[in-house]
Amino acid sequence: MPPIRIHLSPPHMEPADLAMIQAAFASNWIAPSGPDVDAFEKEFAAKIGVKHATAVSSGTAALHLALRVVGVQPGDEVICSTLTFVASANPIRYLGATPIFIDSDRSTWNLDPALLAAFLETRARLGRVPRALVLVHLYGQSADITPIMELCDRYGVIVVEDAAEALGTTYKGRAPGTFGRCGIFSFNGNKIITTSGGGMLVSNDPELVRQAKFLGTQARDHEEYYQHSQMGYNYRLSNLLAALGRSQLRVLDERVAARRETFERYQTRLANVPGLTFMPEASFGRSSRWLVCVQIDPAVFGMDHESLRIALNEENFESRSVWKPMHMQPLFAGCECIGGEVAEELFLKGLCLPSGSNLALADLERVVAVIRRCAGLG
Ligand SMILES: *Cc1c(COP(=O)(O)O)cnc(C)c1O
Numbered sequence: 001m002p003p004i005r006i007h008l009s010p011p012h013m014e015p016a017d018l019a020m021i022q023a024a025f026a027s028n029w030i031a032p033s034g035p036d037v038d039a040f041e042k043e044f045a046a047k048i049g050v051k052h053a054t055a056v057s058s059g060t061a062a063l064h065l066a067l068r069v070v071g072v073q074p075g076d077e078v079i080c081s082t083l084t085f086v087a088s089a090n091p092i093r094y095l096g097a098t099p100i101f102i103d104s105d106r107s108t109w110n111l112d113p114a115l116l117a118a119f120l121e122t123r124a125r126l127g128r129v130p131r132a133l134v135l136v137h138l139y140g141q142s143a144d145i146t147p148i149m150e151l152c153d154r155y156g157v158i159v160v161e162d163a164a165e166a167l168g169t170t171y172k173g174r175a176p177g178t179f180g181r182c183g184i185f186s187f188n189g190n191k192i193i194t195t196s197g198g199g200m201l202v203s204n205d206p207e208l209v210r211q212a213k214f215l216g217t218q219a220r221d222h223e224e225y226y227q228h229s230q231m232g233y234n235y236r237l238s239n240l241l242a243a244l245g246r247s248q249l250r251v252l253d254e255r256v257a258a259r260r261e262t263f264e265r266y267q268t269r270l271a272n273v274p275g276l277t278f279m280p281e282a283s284f285g286r287s288s289r290w291l292v293c294v295q296i297d298p299a300v301f302g303m304d305h306e307s308l309r310i311a312l313n314e315e316n317f318e319s320r321s322v323w324k325p326m327h328m329q330p331l332f333a334g335c336e337c338i339g340g341e342v343a344e345e346l347f348l349k350g351l352c353l354p355s356g357s358n359l360a361l362a363d364l365e366r367v368v369a370v371i372r373r374c375a376g377l378g
Helices: 015-026 035-048 059-069 090-094 111-125 145-155 204-218 239-250 252-270 306-316 343-347 360-376
Strands: 052-056 075-082 100-103 132-136 160-161 182-185 199-203 276-278 292-297 348-351
Touching: 015 239, 035 052, 035 199, 035 239, 052 059, 052 204, 059 132, 059 160, 059 182, 059 199, 059 204, 090 100, 100 111, 111 145, 132 145, 145 160, 182 204, 199 204, 239 252, 252 276, 252 292, 252 360, 292 306, 292 343, 306 348, 306 360, 343 348, 343 360
Parallel strands: 075 100, 075 132, 132 160, 160 182
Antiparallel strands: 052 199, 182 199, 276 292, 292 348
16 A cells, blocks of 8 residues: 555646746746736647637636636526536536536547537527537547537537646647637646646637636726726736746646556556446547546446445545536536436446556556456456
């Protein structure tokens, strides 16, 4: 048993990170603005290939601003993937809009384009097309963006991409988050790079990003005194944290490589375990493999995913169930969901294994040994 607990996806810090924070501290830019915020925005936009970016205090804040600047109004309907973290759906409600959930495609675990097509066709006939879609890219894997964008363009649905889990991912060579009207990212402590807490809103539309920045900084009018014509928020990222984001961004490619290597190591060592399968990688892109997710078939494996989670926990390893779909949440009881069986099954069989980019090989081998023992393979 490792003496210290091995977490699911802990922060991965190096001396260069501390040096960046110290430099920002020494400059006395201890504020939610400053040169590191500006530089982080520019460097982030350049890294993922988008024209404009604004740094904010969380991915959730970024999504709230994104939905607001694309024009989501109280009473609107907004489509959202059902298999996701609650932060994909909550901002829809912040704006007084109503979420409609859509099931996953088995080959990507992300939004099923065929279900979306059928749903939009029905709604178009009724003259009730939803305002927008929050398109989630789950666990480092991109959704199948091309057919989804084509459908949304045809029916006039605005696409906002939730790429919080997909920094470092590609779709046909481009970064998810750069295809829709705007996209959001998260730098929460468990994400592939972190500022402890933070987020980014990106878009190729300068006016949209300018408006998001304005609303995220209390929507102060251009007067010498404090005048406000719109309701804003205090969502800006601290300059100290932006400095950390800059050093983290420099090692993003290494972090993706490490996560993919971790995935491959698990896959090699667990390939012949009956009743255990890995989240597939779609052919259209490269997953960052943010988390290593497996499906446990209890009838074949010999125990269910929750018993495996408890067994790992007893050995000081943290694993977690796959996201519980939004249509199964008490919070969203009564909301419409198109399909749902795929997401339910992924949740009921799914487990995320320790996946950190700093996971030592010896610890990974121990996780593998626990899983093999639970499967009766000794
Ligand atoms: C982490 C996450 C968010 C929210 O990001 P925070 O920075 O934690 O607010 C949104 N959507 C998904 C899918 C996430 O995993």
